[in-house]
Each structure stands twice: as C-alpha cells, then as structure tokens.
Amino acid sequence: MSILIDENTTFIIQGITGREAVSMTREVLDYGSKVIGGVTPGRKGRNVHGVPVEDTVRAFTERERVDASVVAVPPAFATDAVFEAIEAGIKLVIIVTERIPRKQVAQFVEYADQHGTRIIGPNCLGVISPGKSRVGGVGGAAESTRRAFQPGVVGVMSRSGGMTVEISNALSEAGLGISTAVSIGGDAIIGSTYAELMPLFDADPATKGIAIYSEPGGQSEAQLADYMRSSGSKLPVVAFMAGRFMDAMPGMRFGHAGTIVEGRADTTAEKIARMEAAGIRVAERIEDIPRFLKERIG
Amino acid sequence: MRLYEFEAKEVLRRARVPLPKSVMARTADEAAAAATEVGGPVVLKSQVLSGGRMKAGAIKFADDAAAAKAAAAEILTITVSGQTPTGVLVEERREVVQEYYAAVTWDGRAKRPVIIFSDMGGIDIEEVAEQHPEHLSRTHISNLAPLSDYQAKVAVSRVGVTGNDLGPLTRIVAALTRVFVERDMTLAEINPIGKLADGSFVALDSHMDMEQEARGQHADLLRSLGIPDEDTRMARPPTEFEIAGAKVNDADTRGIAGNITEFDGNLGLIIGAGGGSLTLFDAVQSAGGNPANYCEIGGNPSVAKAAALTKLVLSKPGVEKIAVMMNVVSNTRADMMARGIVKGVIEAGFDPAEKIAIFRIPGSWEDEGFAILRKYGVEFVDRSVSMHEAAARAVAKMATT
Numbered sequence: 268m269s270i271l272i273d274e275n276t277t278f279i280i281q282g283i284t285g286r287e288a289v290s291m292t293r294e295v296l297d298y299g300s301k302v303i304g305g306v307t308p309g310r311k312g313r314n315v316h317g318v319p320v321e322d323t324v325r326a327f328t329e330r331e332r333v334d335a336s337v338v339a340v341p342p343a344f345a346t347d348a349v350f351e352a353i354e355a356g357i358k359l360v361i362i363v364t365e366r367i368p369r370k371q372v373a374q375f376v377e378y379a380d381q382h383g384t385r386i387i388g389p390n391c392l393g394v395i396s397p398g399k400s401r402v403g404g405v406g407g408a409a410e411s412t413r414r415a416f417q418p419g420v421v422g423v424m425s426r427s428g429g430m431t432v433e434i435s436n437a438l439s440e441a442g443l444g445i446s447t448a449v450s451i452g453g454d455a456i457i458g459s460t461y462a463e464l465m466p467l468f469d470a471d472p473a474t475k476g477i478a479i480y481s482e483p484g485g486q487s488e489a490q491l492a493d494y495m496r497s498s499g500s501k502l503p504v505v506a507f508m509a510g511r512f513m514d515a516m517p518g519m520r521f522g523h524a525g526t527i528v529e530g531r532a533d534t535t536a537e538k539i540a541r542m543e544a545a546g547i548r549v550a551e552r553i554e555d556i557p558r559f560l561k562e563r564i565g
Numbered sequence: 566m567r568l569y570e571f572e573a574k575e576v577l578r579r580a581r582v583p584l585p586k587s588v589m590a591r592t593a594d595e596a597a598a599a600a601t602e603v604g605g606p607v608v609l610k611s612q613v614l615s616g617g618r619m620k621a622g623a624i625k626f627a628d629d630a631a632a633a634k635a636a637a638a639e640i641l642t643i644t645v646s647g648q649t650p651t652g653v654l655v656e657e658r659r660e661v662v663q664e665y666y667a668a669v670t671w672d673g674r675a676k677r678p679v680i681i682f683s684d685m686g687g688i689d690i691e692e693v694a695e696q697h698p699e700h701l702s703r704t705h706i707s708n709l710a711p712l713s714d715y716q717a718k719v720a721v722s723r724v725g726v727t728g729n730d731l732g733p734l735t736r737i738v739a740a741l742t743r744v745f746v747e748r749d750m751t752l753a754e755i756n757p758i759g760k761l762a763d764g765s766f767v768a769l770d771s772h773m774d775m776e777q778e779a780r781g782q783h784a785d786l787l788r789s790l791g792i793p794d795e796d797t798r799m800a801r802p803p804t805e806f807e808i809a810g811a812k813v814n815d816a817d818t819r820g821i822a823g824n825i826t827e828f829d830g831n832l833g834l835i836i837g838a839g840g841g842s843l844t845l846f847d848a849v850q851s852a853g854g855n856p857a858n859y860c861e862i863g864g865n866p867s868v869a870k871a872a873a874l875t876k877l878v879l880s881k882p883g884v885e886k887i888a889v890m891m892n893v894v895s896n897t898r899a900d901m902m903a904r905g906i907v908k909g910v911i912e913a914g915f916d917p918a919e920k921i922a923i924f925r926i927p928g929s930w931e932d933e934g935f936a937i938l939r940k941y942g943v944e945f946v947d948r949s950v951s952m953h954e955a956a957a958r959a960v961a962k963m964a965t966t
Contacts, residue, residue: 366778367778368749368776368779368782369671369749369751369776369779370708370776370779373678376708377709404896405895407895407896407928407929411895415893415948425840427839427840428838429839429840429841429893429894429895432893432894433841433844440948440949453839455671456671482840482843486673507844509843509847512846512847519801520777521826521843521859526843530691552848552951552952553951553953554954
C-alpha cells in the first residue's frame with residue numbers, strides 16, 4: 268500500500284510547456300506514471316513527449332477521470348491554476364511553484380478545504396510511492412529515482428524537496444525502503460502539514476515508521492508533537508532537524524521562505540524539545556535516521 | 566521585509582488611523598527644527614529595524630528644540646542590536662490613561678490571519694498571554710470571506726471593552742487588519758494604542774513586516790515610502806560580499822547560485838539547495854569547521870553561474886579551501902556543477918585538486934561529473950558517503966580549524 272498516489276493515479280500537469288515542466292514530464296513518463304495531459308492556455312492541440320495539451324483543466328475532467336494535478340506554472344499565474352483545478356473537481360493538487368505570496372496560498376488552501384481537495388505544497392517536488400507512481404519531479408531522472416526510492420516500509424515527509432531524496436536514499440540504502448515520500452513544501456503556509464498527513468500513514472498497512480525533515484520557523488513540528496500525543500498513533504517517528512546554526516541568528520531567513528527564527532518557538536532547540544517530549548526521536552545526522560528506525564521496526 | 570516605525574506610521578496615517586503629530590529627522594539639526602514644528606514636549610525615537618530601543622537608551626524626551634537637538638545627537642550614535650539608526654522620529658508627547666495592544670499576523674496552524682488584541686498594551690505581549698490570558702483575545706479571519714469591521718469588533722469586545730471605547734478601537738483594529746490583508750503583511754502591530762485623557766485614541770508605536778514575495782505587488786507603496794528595491798531589510802544590512810552574491814544569482818535566470826550570507830571562517834562553502842544548505846552548514850560546524858559563508862545552489866544553474874559563485878567565494882579574504890556538497894540531486898546536473906566549479910577555481914588562478922577540499926554531488930549525471938573531477942585530481946565521493954561524513958572530510962583537510 269501507499270498514501271495519496273498509487274499505480275492507478277491519473278494526473279495532469281498545469282504549465283506543462285514550461286522548461287522545467289517539460290523535463291518533469293519526461294521523467295514521470297519514464298517512471299511509468301499515468302500522466303494523461305497537460306494544460307497551457309493557447310497551446311491546445313500540441314503535445315509534450317506525446318502527452319496532449321489543452322487550454323483548460325475541464326477539457327480533461329469532462330472526458331476522463333483525473334485524480335491529481337501538478338501545478339508548475341510561474342508564481343504570478345499559480346493561484347489561478349490552483350483555483351481552476353479545484354473547481355474542475357480534482358481532489359489532489361500538488362504545487363511545485365515557489366514564491367507564491369502567503370495570502371494567495373492561504374486563500375486556495377481554504378477554498379480547497381471547502382471543496383474536499385487536498386493540497387500538497389507549494390514549493391515542493393511532489394509525491395512518490397516507489398514502484399507505483401510519482402507525481403512531480405522528486406528524484407529527477409527515472410533511473411536515479413528508482414535507486415534513491417526503493418519500495419519499503421517508511422513514510423517520509425520533508426519541508427525540503429532535496430532532502431526528501433537524500434533521506435529516502437539513506438532509507439533505501441539501509442534496506443528499509445519507502446512506502447510513500449511526500450515533499451510537503453518549504454513555505455510558511457502549506458496545504459498539508461506533517462500532522463495533517465499522519466492519519467493517512469497511520470491507516471496505511473505498509474507504513475511501519477515515519478521519517479521527517481524539519482527546519483526552524485513555523486509550528487508544524489509542534490503540531491506534529493501534539494498529534495503524536497493525542498492521536499494514539501503507533502508509528503515510530505524519527506525527525507532530522509536542520510538549521511541548528513540559525514538559533515543564534517534571529518531575523519535572518521535561510522533556505523526556504525518559511526525558514527526564519529522570529530521567536531523562541533521557531534528555534535531548533537525548542538522544536539527538538541517539543542518533539543522529544545512527544546516521543547519523537549530526533550536524529551543529528553542523516554545516517555542516524557535508518558538506524559533509529561531499525562531499532563523500532565526490527 | 567520590516568518597515569521602520571516612521572514608515573509603518575505613514576501606512577497607518579493613510580489608513581486613517583489617528584496618530585500623534587511627528588516629523589522624521591536624519592540629523593540633530595533636523596531634529597531641532599522638527600521639535601519646533603511639532604511644538605511642545607516631544608519624544609525622540611531611534612529608527613532601527615529592531616526592538617529594544619528603550620533598553621538601549623535610544624528613546625529620549627525633550628521639552629524644547631535645544632534639548633531635542635542634544636537628544637537626537639546622542640541617539641544617532643547609539644546602535645540597537647547592532648543596527649545604526651537611519652534617523653530619529655520626533656513626535657508630540659501625549660499623556661495616556663490606558664494602553665492597548667493590537668496586532669494581525671499569520672497563524673500557520675490555522676492557515677488564517679489572526680487578530681490579537683489586549684487591554685494591557687505597552688508590555689511584552691507573550692507575558693500577557695501567559696499570565697493574563699483573559700486580557701488577550703485571538704480572533705481568526707477567513708481568507709475568502711470579505712473583510713468586515715465586525716471581526717475587529719469581536720476582537721476588541723472579547724477582552725471586555727464596551728461603551729464609548731468600542732467604536733474607536735474597532736475602527737483602529739479594522740484599519741490595521743485591512744492594511745495587513747491588502748498589503749500582504751506578515752505582521753502589522755500597533756503597540757501601544759494610547760487612550761488620551763479626552764477619551765480619544767492614538768497609535769503610539771507600530772511595527773510592520775511585509776512578505777518578501779509580495780514586494781513586487783506593492784511597488785507603488787514602497788516607492789511612495791522611498792524604499793529602494795535593493796534595500797533587503799534583513800536583520801542586518803547585506804555586506805558587499807552578499808550583494809555580489811545576489812548579482813551572481815541575477816546574472817541569468819537558470820537555477821539558483823547565490824543567496825550568500827557571510828561568516829568569518831576559512832572554509833568556503835558551495836552548498837545546496839534550501840534544506841541541503843541548512844544541513845551541510847550544520848554538518849561543517851558540528852565537525853569543528855569554520856564556514857566562510859552560507860549559500861544556496863540548485864535548480865540546475867548554468868556552468869557560468871556556478872563558476873561565478875565559485876570565484877566569488879574564493880575571492881573572500883581568508884578562504885583557504887572550498888567544500889562543494891549537495892544532497893542527492895533531482896534536477897541539478899552533477900556534471901554541469903563539476904564543470905562550473907572547476908572552471909571557477911581555474912579562472913581564479915588556483916589548482917582544483919588543491920583548492921576543492923571535497924566534492925559530493927550525487928545523483929543526475931554523476932558519472933559524467935566524476936569523470937571531470939578525476940581529470941583534475943579533485944577528491945569526490947558518491948552517495949555512499951553521507952553529507953556529515955563528507956563535511957567532516959573537508960574540515961579534516963584544513964590547516965587550521
């Protein structure tokens with residue numbers, strides 16, 4: 268099993284004719300994902316690596332089942348694209364675009380909530396259920412992706428797209444493998460936080476443990492700690508905390524848009540304390556993550 | 566990006582929030598003239614992008630122009646949290662009978678703006694929240710429903726304000742909420758709002774942060790406030806080295822190679838990307854290394870961009886070697902990175918084998934990348950060597966740590 272996506276997931280790519288989206292299309296096709304179309308206004312009738320392009324999302328949803336959409340359009344047009352996907356009835360929207368202003372993100376996240384649509388991202392690399400499907404560019408070239416993401420038992424959630432790959436690779440090399448890895452996005456407001464995805468992993472029989480990548484800034488780690496205390500989740504969780512050097516540098520933004528120490532709650536020290544108090548094991552090095560999980564999973 | 570108090574107050578003035586009369590002064594002489602213009606007793610406040618002004622002695626009182634001049638001259642020499650003041654705000658001194666607190670910010674968990682209001686203004690709001698929770702209200706507002714004044718009324722009313730005070734406070738909080746939403750702020754705060762003896766209210770101090778990503782949408786406002794595009798408004802102003810890093814990044818649109826922050830160590834870092842940079846910087850420090858810089862590189866930058874960043878890092882005085890490290894890459898090509906960085910080292914007049922302490926960029930096109938590095942005798946590792954191990958190997962090569 269897996270969460271969010273599997274071998275039957277059909278999806279479209281909004282902004283498919285952009286440079287990065289064209290190579291993403293090549294990579295997801297090579298991986299065996301069911302990408303059934305792409306949308307770029309004014310490019311109806313073209314194709315990208317054989318994938319048909321339409322002007323609107325509805326052109327696809329009116330004639331076939333579309334489980335998901337990847338939004339890879341420039342920031343100025345991304346919000347419009349997300350609203351279009353939600354209104355067309357797509358229930359999973361994965362937003363790759365970076366630098367969308369927070370107010371717009373909050374607007375489409377609230378709108379998605381009202382329509383029963385799940386948002387992943389913005390500013391993420393997508394979702395992969397190894398051996399089944401990949402929706403988004405996470406992992407890059409198909410061969411390299413297969414090596415880094417081997418099918419297995421660990422659910423991965425990461426605020427960094429690159430570190431989704433690094434951590435998954437470490438879990439694959441250690442023989443644990445991945446059930447589903449979700450690049451959740453690096454912005455201050457994202458569609459799905461760790462705690463909001465945990466119930467899916469809890470319900471997934473294939474997932475035996477969780478690895479997360481976290482950073483300074485925001486309340487996602489505190490929210491996860493609260494979830495672990497209140498939900499009765501049985502999954503062992505190991506967190507890797509990056510950006511420890513930032514604790515001494517308040518007001519400076521590093522890495523992602525959401526990564527800044529503005530108050531004590533944003534610091535890695537505070538987050539580590541909260542997570543450890545909730546039974547989450549915090550790793551200092553990437554290589555500790557599979558080791559700690561193996562102790563609990565066997 | 567943070568606004569200075571005088572800028573935030575100008576934003577409030579345009580939103581029709583009542584304010585004490587004030588004039589901005591850049592020099593002590595200007596402050597004397599400002600005090601005359603304002604008339605009567607004044608308060609002089611250092612304009613810096615951080616709190617803690619009172620503690621630092623950067624807020625002073627004066628009864629006439631001569632005293633104002635002397636006070637301003639002193640304030641202009643005081644740094645607050647390492648920041649040199651951009652000027653002094655000379656403001657009419659008002660006697661207040663009660664202070665209130667109002668702020669609008671994002672609640673990342675609720676994913677909505679939240680109005681925070683208290684009838685215990687002027688003191689640390691975290692302390693009020695912990696010790697007097699009944700004096701503080703939190704009111705979330707929808708991102709989709711139209712903005713309406715009742716939301717501000719609810720926030721004010723929740724701490725027990727009623728009667729003649731409810732209307733004017735509601736108008737101030739509603740105006741603040743509109744500024745927050747319409748101007749893409751991440752924080753809009755008035756602390757304190759002062760109630761005067763005649764029952765009217767004024768905003769005595771204000772703090773606003775605008776979202777970096779939204780700057781382009783509010784170019785009109787920023788221009789009218791006199792804030793230039795290159796003014797980053799980070800916790801400290803950018804160094805020349807950091808400005809040069811931004812230029813490297815802006816030179817072409819392919820990928821990211823820049824976002825440099827200067828440190829004073831001897832090991833130059835070419836590390837990426839967002840999360841990878843944070844991880845690797847920590848890894849270098851935990852191995853006992855002294856980074857010369859933080860940076861980000863990723864998103865498949867061009868060879869020219871990678872070379873330019875390399876040359877810039879090598880140009881920094883005190884940099885003995887560089888470490889080139891990334892997480893397993895998805896869309897960045899390891900071979901292009903290898904080519905760009907080797908090119909940068911050679912163009913800077915150094916031997917790549919000697920200058921590059923370690924190269925760890927596993928993933929796409931790594932075999933082609935390894936071939937280039939082998940040719941130049943550079944030590945490289947693949948994904949079987951962890952980020953922390955790679956960082957430790959680089960640090961071990963340094964003559965001094």
